[in-house]
Amino acid sequence: MSNRTIAATVLALVLLASLAVSFIPGASYSRQDREFAGAAPSARFPLGADDLGRDRLTRLLYATRISLLLAAAAAAVTIAVAFLAGSIAGYFGGWCDRAIVRALDLILSLPWLFLLLAARALLPLNVSPLYSLLLTYALLAALGWAAPARVVRAGARGFRDSEFVLQARAEGCSEWRVLWRHVLPNLKPVLLAQFWTTIPVFILAEANLGFLGLSAGEPLPTWGTLLRELQSPLFLRPEAFAPAAAIAVSLLCFKLICSNSSTPLGGSQI
Amino acid sequence: MIRRFVPAALLAALTCASSVSMFAQSGGELRFCLRADPKTFDPLQVEDDNSEAVRYITGGVLLRVNRKTQELTPELAQSWTVDQQGWRITFHLRRGISFSDGTPFTADDVAYTMTRLMDPNLHSATADPFRSSNVPPRIAATSADTVSITFDAPVSGLERLFDQVAILSRNSPKKLAAVLGPFYVADYKPGVEVLLERNPHYWKTDSTGKRLPYLDRIHLQIQQNRDMELVRFRRGELDLIRSLDAEAFEDLSHQMPASVVDAGASLESEFMWFNQVASAPLPAYKKAWFASQDFRRAVSEAIHREDLCKVVYKGHAVPAAGPVSPANRFWMNASLAPHPFDLASAQRRLQQAGFTRRGDALYDREGHPVEFSVMTNAGNKARERMAAMIQQDLQALGIRLNVVTLDFPSLIERMTQSFQYEACLLGLSNLDLDPSAQMNVWLSSAADHQWNPNQKAPATAWEAEIDRLMQAQAAELRPTQRKRLFDQVQQIVWEQEPFIYLVTKNSLMAFSPQLRNLAPAAIQPQAYWNIDQMQRSTLVARSR
Numbered sequence: 134m135s136n137r138t139i140a141a142t143v144l145a146l147v148l149l150a151s152l153a154v155s156f157i158p159g160a161s162y163s164r165q166d167r168e169f170a171g172a173a174p175s176a177r178f179p180l181g182a183d184d185l186g187r188d189r190l191t192r193l194l195y196a197t198r199i200s201l202l203l204a205a206a207a208a209a210v211t212i213a214v215a216f217l218a219g220s221i222a223g224y225f226g227g228w229c230d231r232a233i234v235r236a237l238d239l240i241l242s243l244p245w246l247f248l249l250l251a252a253r254a255l256l257p258l259n260v261s262p263l264y265s266l267l268l269t270y271a272l273l274a275a276l277g278w279a280a281p282a283r284v285v286r287a288g289a290r291g292f293r294d295s296e297f298v299l300q301a302r303a304e305g306c307s308e309w310r311v312l313w314r315h316v317l318p319n320l321k322p323v324l325l326a327q328f329w330t331t332i333p334v335f336i337l338a339e340a341n342l343g344f345l346g347l348s349a350g351e352p353l354p355t356w357g358t359l360l361r362e363l364q365s366p367l368f369l370r371p372e373a374f375a376p377a378a379a380i381a382v383s384l385l386c387f388k389l390i391c392s393n394s395s396t397p398l399g400g401s402q403i
Numbered sequence: 404m405i406r407r408f409v410p411a412a413l414l415a416a417l418t419c420a421s422s423v424s425m426f427a428q429s430g431g432e433l434r435f436c437l438r439a440d441p442k443t444f445d446p447l448q449v450e451d452d453n454s455e456a457v458r459y460i461t462g463g464v465l466l467r468v469n470r471k472t473q474e475l476t477p478e479l480a481q482s483w484t485v486d487q488q489g490w491r492i493t494f495h496l497r498r499g500i501s502f503s504d505g506t507p508f509t510a511d512d513v514a515y516t517m518t519r520l521m522d523p524n525l526h527s528a529t530a531d532p533f534r535s536s537n538v539p540p541r542i543a544a545t546s547a548d549t550v551s552i553t554f555d556a557p558v559s560g561l562e563r564l565f566d567q568v569a570i571l572s573r574n575s576p577k578k579l580a581a582v583l584g585p586f587y588v589a590d591y592k593p594g595v596e597v598l599l600e601r602n603p604h605y606w607k608t609d610s611t612g613k614r615l616p617y618l619d620r621i622h623l624q625i626q627q628n629r630d631m632e633l634v635r636f637r638r639g640e641l642d643l644i645r646s647l648d649a650e651a652f653e654d655l656s657h658q659m660p661a662s663v664v665d666a667g668a669s670l671e672s673e674f675m676w677f678n679q680v681a682s683a684p685l686p687a688y689k690k691a692w693f694a695s696q697d698f699r700r701a702v703s704e705a706i707h708r709e710d711l712c713k714v715v716y717k718g719h720a721v722p723a724a725g726p727v728s729p730a731n732r733f734w735m736n737a738s739l740a741p742h743p744f745d746l747a748s749a750q751r752r753l754q755q756a757g758f759t760r761r762g763d764a765l766y767d768r769e770g771h772p773v774e775f776s777v778m779t780n781a782g783n784k785a786r787e788r789m790a791a792m793i794q795q796d797l798q799a800l801g802i803r804l805n806v807v808t809l810d811f812p813s814l815i816e817r818m819t820q821s822f823q824y825e826a827c828l829l830g831l832s833n834l835d836l837d838p839s840a841q842m843n844v845w846l847s848s849a850a851d852h853q854w855n856p857n858q859k860a861p862a863t864a865w866e867a868e869i870d871r872l873m874q875a876q877a878a879e880l881r882p883t884q885r886k887r888l889f890d891q892v893q894q895i896v897w898e899q900e901p902f903i904y905l906v907t908k909n910s911l912m913a914f915s916p917q918l919r920n921l922a923p924a925a926i927q928p929q930a931y932w933n934i935d936q937m938q939r940s941t942l943v944a945r946s947r
Contacts (some may be wrong), residue, residue: 351794
C-alpha cells in the first residue's frame with residue numbers, strides 16, 4: 134500500500150469519525166457541564182472537559198468536520214477562480230495577461246494575516262457563529278486564489294500554441310470553446326494538485342485566525358478555536374494538544390497525497 | 404563513586420549538626436515586575452499603572468490612605484484642618500525631614516508642588532479632582548511648617564486626594580530626583596529595569612527607633628509576558644507578583660501554597676451593558692429592547708453569576724451587586740445584594756415587556772427574534788469564557804447571543820466613535836474609593852457614561868436623578884450625607900441596570916516566603932502598599 138493510499142485512508146477515517154459524531158446520542162459541542170469544568174480524561178470525557186465543562190472529544194470531532202469540509206469547499210472556490218484568472222491570462226496573453234499578472238503580484242504582496250484581521254474587524258458584529266465561520270472561509274477563498282492562478286497561468290500559456298489547440302482553432306472552434314473543452318481537461322492535473330495543496334494552506338490560515346479569536350464565534354468549534362487552549366502553555370494538560378495533533382496529522386496526510394501525485398506539470402508542495 | 408559520596412556525607416553531617424532558621428533582617432533586595440516601562444518619572448504627570456508604582460514607592464505625601472484600614476493617616480503633615488465650608492485645608496508639617504539628597508523639606512515645597520500641580524499647562528490628571536472651579540486655588544506657606552490651600556469652591560473628599568500628590572523639592576538641585584518616599588530612582592534601563600535605592604533620609608522609624616525602610620534596593624523589572632513572570636517567580640528570581648489571574652493563582656497554589664495570597668474582593672469588577680445611544684446604527688426595535696428596564700433585568704436575572712465566579716475565576720471572585728465593591732467598606736450600599744439567578748422571574752419580566760416564547764426562540768412584540776451580539780476584547784480569556792457562559796444562560800430564555808471578540812483598538816472605536824455594537828462586556832478598576840472619582844461614569848454628559856455617553860440632556864428620568872444625586876454628593880462635605888446620596892445612586896443603578904454587573908474579582912498575589920511584614924490589601928497597590936516596612940529574611944544555619 135502506497136503512502137498516498139495510507140494518507141487518504143487516514144483522512145477518510147478521520148472525516149468519517151467526525152461525521153459519525155452526529156449520531157452519538159447526547160454528544161453536543163456546546164453543552165456546558167459546569168460541574169466538570171477542566172475535568173481530566175475519564176470514561177465520560179475521554180479527552181477531558183474544557184474550561185467551561187464541554188466535552189473535548191466531541192468538540193474536536195465537530196471541529197475536524199468543520200475545518201476539513203470548509204477548507205475543502207473554500208479551496209474548490211479558490212481553484213475555480215484561479216482557473217478563470219490563470220487560464221484567461223495564460224491563454225489569451227496580451228493586455229489581459231499583463232493586467233491579471235499585476236493583480237496577482239499585488240495580491241501576493243499583501244500581508245495576508247493583517248488583511249484578514251482588518252477585514253474581519255470590518256464585518257458586521259451580529260452574525261451567527263456559523264455565518265462568521267463561513268465569512269472567514271469566504272475571506273480565505275477570496276484572498277487565496279492568486280498563488281494557484283500563477284501556476285494555472287503557466288500551464289495555460291504552455292498549451293496556447295500546442296498542436297491540439299491549433300487543430301481545434303483550425304476546425305473553427307471559438308477561443309472560449311477551446312479553453313473550456315480542450316485546455317481545461319489538460320489543466321486538470323494542475324488544478325487537482327493546486328486543490329490538494331490549498332486545503333492545508335486554508336487549514337493553517339483558519340488555525341491562525343482561530344487562535345487569535347477571529348474565526349468562528351462561540352460555541353462553534355474549529356481546529357483554530359480549539360487551539361486557543363494552548364495560549365497559556367504553563368497550565369497545559371497533554372489532552373489539550375489533541376487539536377494540534379489533529380492538524381499535524383491532517384497536514385501530513387495532505388503532504389503525502391500531494392507529494393505522490395504524478396501530475397504532468399507537478400504541483401507546488403506544502 | 405567515592406568522590407560523589409564525600410560531599411553527600413558532609414552535607415548530611417552538617418544537616419544533623421545544625422538546624423536551618425529564617426531570620427528577618429535589614430537590608431536585601433526586592434525584585435518584582437512592571438508590565439511596561441513607566442511613561443514618566445514626574446509624579447505630577449502620572450497616568451499609567453507603571454508610573455504609579457514608581458510614584459507610590461518613591462513619593463512622599465502629606466496624607467496617606469491606609470490600604471488595610473482605608474483610614475486616612477498623617478504622613479509628612481502631622482495634622483490638618485479643613486474649614487467648615489470645605490474651601491480651605493491647612494497642613495501642619497513635620498519638622499526635621501529631608502529629601503533623599505539631604506535638602507530640607509519645608510512648607511515652600513508643598514506650595515511649589517501644589518502650584519505646579521494646578522498649573523493648567525501641565526495637564527495633570529492628578530490635578531483634575533482638585534478643580535472644583537475654573538479659578539486656581541490660593542496656596543500660602545504661612546510659616547516654615549504650615550501651608551494652607553484655599554479653593555474657590557468646596558472640594559468633596561478633599562483630604563483623600565492628597566494621597567496621590569507626591570511632594571517635590573523647590574530648592575533641590577536634583578529636582579524630580581529628590582524624593583521624600585522610602586526609595587529613590589537610582590537607575591533606569593529602558594525595557595530592562597528601574598532600580599530604586601533606599602532613601603537614607605527617609606523620615607519614618609520603626610518601634611525600636613530604627614530608620615525605615617528595611618530593604619536596601621528594589622529592582623522593578625520590565626516584563627510584559629505574565630507567563631514569564633510566573634516562571635521567574637517559581638525559579639526564585641522574583642519576590643512578588645503584584646496581581647495574578649485565577650488560573651495562575653490556582654496553579655501556583657498547588658506548587659507553592661505558602662506563597663499565594665487571596666486578599667478578598669478587589670476594586671475590579673466585570674460587567675456588560677447594552678448600547679442605548681440614540682444615534683447608534685441599530686434597528687429601532689433593538690434600541691427599544693435595550694432601553695427596556697424589564698429586558699435588561701431579565702437578562703441580568705438569567706445570568707448565573709455564581710457559576711461565573713466558580714468556573715471562570717475558580718472561586719476567586721464574588722457576584723457583583725453594583726458599581727461599588729465590597730472592598731470599599733464605607734461607600735458600598737450594603738443593602739444591595741447581587742441579582743440572583745432566577746429564570747422564572749426573568750421570563751415574567753420578558754412577558755410583561757411584550758416578549759413571547761415560540762419553540763426555542765424568543766420574539767418581541769413585532770415578531771422579531773431576540774438575537775444580539777456582545778463584543779469583548781480578544782485575548783482576555785476570562786471575558787471570553789464569561790461571554791460563552793452568558794450565551795448558554797440566555798439560551799434558556801430563547802435569546803440568541805453572538806459572541807464577538809475584537810482587538811482592543813477596534814472595540815474602543817466601536818464603543819466610543821461609531822457606536823456600531825449592541826452589547827459589550829468589559830471590566831473596570833476603581834483606583835479611588837471616593838464616589839467623586841466616578842463622576843466621569845455616572846454623569847449623563849460624561850464621556851465614560853458608556854451605555855449612552857455625552858448626552859446634552861439626560862435621556863431618561865432616572866439618569867437625570869443620578870446626575871442630580873452625583874452633583875449633590877460632590878457639593879456635600881459631610882461624609883454620612885454624601886454616603887446617603889451615593890447609596891441612592893447605587894440603588895437606581897441596581898434597579899435600572901444600565902451596567903449589568905457580573906463579578907467582582909478578588910485581589911490575588913504571590914510573595915516569596917522570605918518576605919516578612921506583609922499586609923496584602925484589596926486596594927492598589929495591594930501587594931506592597933507598606934513597602935517601607937517589608938523585610939526580607941535569610942536562611943541562617945544555626946548550631947544545635
